Amino acid sequence: MLDNRPTLPPEIARRRTFAIISHPDAGKTTLTEKFLLFGGAIQMAGQVRAKGEARRTRSDFMKMEQERGISVSASAMSFDFRHYRFNLVDTPGHSDFSEDTYRTLTAVDAAIMVIDGAKGVESQTRKLFEVCRLRDLPILTFCNKMDRESRDTFEIIDEIQENLAIDVCPASWPIGMGREFIGAYDLLHDRLEIMDRADRNKVAESIAINGLDDPKLADHVPADLLQKFREEIEMARELLPAFNRQSFLEGHMTPIWFGSAINSFGVKELMDGMGEFGPEPQPQKAAERQISAEEEAVTGFVFKVQANMDPKHRDRVAFVRLASGHFERGMKLTHVRTKKPLAVSNPVLFLAADRELAEEAWAGDIIGIPNHGQLRIGDALTEGETLHFTGIPSFAPELLQGVRAGDPMKAKHLEKALMQFAEEGAAKVFKPMIGSGFIVGVVGALQFEVLASRIEQEYSLPVRFEPSQFTSARWVSGAKADVEKFINVNKGHIAYDHDGDVVYLTRLKWDIDRVERDHPELKLGATKEMM
Ligand code: GDP
Secondary structure (H helix, E strand, C coil): CCCCCCCCCHHHHCEEEEEEEECCCCCHHHHHHHHHHHCCCCCCCCHHHHHHHHHHCCCHHHHHHHHHCCCCCCCEEEEEECCEEEEEECCCCCHHHHHHHHHHHCCCCEEEEEEECCCECCHHHHHHHHHHHHCCCCEEEEEECCCCCCCCHHHHHHHHHHHHCCEEEECEEEECCHHHCCEEEECCCCEEEECCCCCCCCCCEEEECCCCCCCHHHHHCCHHHHHHHHHHHHHHHHHCCCCCHHHHHCCCEEEEEECEHHHCECHHHHHHHHHHHCCCCCCEEECCCEECCCCCCCEEEEEEEEECCECCECCEEEEEEEEECEEECCCEEEECCCCEEEECCCCEEEECCEEEECCEEECCCEEEEEECCCCCCCCEEECCCCCCECCCEEECCCEEEEEEECCHHHHHHHHHHHHHHHHHCCCEEEEECCCCCEEEEECCCHHHHHHHHHHHHHHCCCEEEEECCCCEEEEEECCHHHHHHHHHHCHHHEEECCCCCEEEEECCHHHHHHHHHHCCCCEEECEEECC
8 A cells, every 4th residue: 555646636535445344243233333323324323223124024035144143245335424435345244255255355445353352353353354464455453342351451462463463553542341441541642531331322531631641540540440551551552563554554553442332432433543544545456557546537346246135126236346536427437348338327325224326426435336237246337448457356166056946947037046146246156068957156055045045035936956066166267279178078077157157167176186287278266357
């Protein structure tokens, strides 16, 4: 990340586009809700969930999501906080949806990592963190649930440093713990923040303090806690690095805030941190060149496609991250893959839980474009330039199953449903060269259930997944003649994905090694760039 870039136009410079990552239960939903509350996007805490539940009753698929307590689909929300515009992109929390999460993280410039103060770094935290690291995303850390018994502050910081190999700099320091927790000291602004336990939605009282020797501290902090707090701060200053914005922007250092999302404590400080230190819309990479946010021409890429978001409209919404320019409703853009013009007449911005028509948007924003299936993940939209954004991968599935329509007369419907999910990125769908039917590939087993449930709901089509003779899939690439030769002698192992690309299927891992050894002219890929 560069700090010495040309100054961005103010509308772009005020944008912060980020995701929140966490292990399930650490408090991501609660924190998101408080963000929306302080961003004025909702009036009352509890609204997001209440609304979500009202919607969820509409289909069994959604019910399943609710029962399992997972959020299957990501969405984006925009709101203002102070003079910043926040674009918060929601990531699905369950490990079975990691590919979706990965793609979501290609659309953001930063991430907030939420950890539970009693549990520290958990398995899913680590996985998601690694994905952020692949992209060198700057990360702000929020240590949540400080109102409960939690680990020692140094222990938490050490664990993050050691487990995730990143420098941790305390932005705030908690005072007391569990029942004795009274608040935190804001080390970046020399303020004391006192938590109000009586009113969960009330923002902490903030008291300006003139350094740690200020006698005012004793007016608010009980003597025993104050003593311990002073000692800890002294140690922290000796042992822990000071905040370095460049290092943070490069992804080497994470500032950490201690708080309690449910008590609205520490949340505004975290939001301030995102505004003050968080990255402006960053340059995006395309195969042809790098695109800077301040460029005048509008460019963007699709990182997610979601079908049937609104049961009343059987449309799909393509989520587009604007990489550059100032977008206005009604603009004609070029859909680079098909080279066709696309009049974007009804784009949506996602304000809290409701959709709203977007009259304009700037680089860094996420807009939704309703369409009938022409927009796919990885597609570029420009004002005419040919661009292929890179870094939006598709992963080889780790689980394969055959799928059959409960009613054989409805095989065509099944094909249509499967293609839709393939285009959404919800599953890989392979059509074997020999034989009938389809093979569906996913990253996590739960996805089969979700798919079966959605096909039944959205297409009134009961389906059966059954074991497949194959367990692994690899994309085959190479010179056309070489690939064709390979196909001809391996027909029983060949299938085509929904883009028509050649896939090698096998049940044995060593088969892949053998093909790689015997065919140095070919490449067997576990990922495919979507562009
Ligand atoms: P998610 O799974 O990460 O989205 O987590 P949720 O936001 O749904 O929170 C999980 C549980 O922790 C819920 O029961 C919350 O009410 C609770 N929770 C969230 N924040 C806090 C907090 O600051 N303190 C306490 N004690 N509980 C919290």
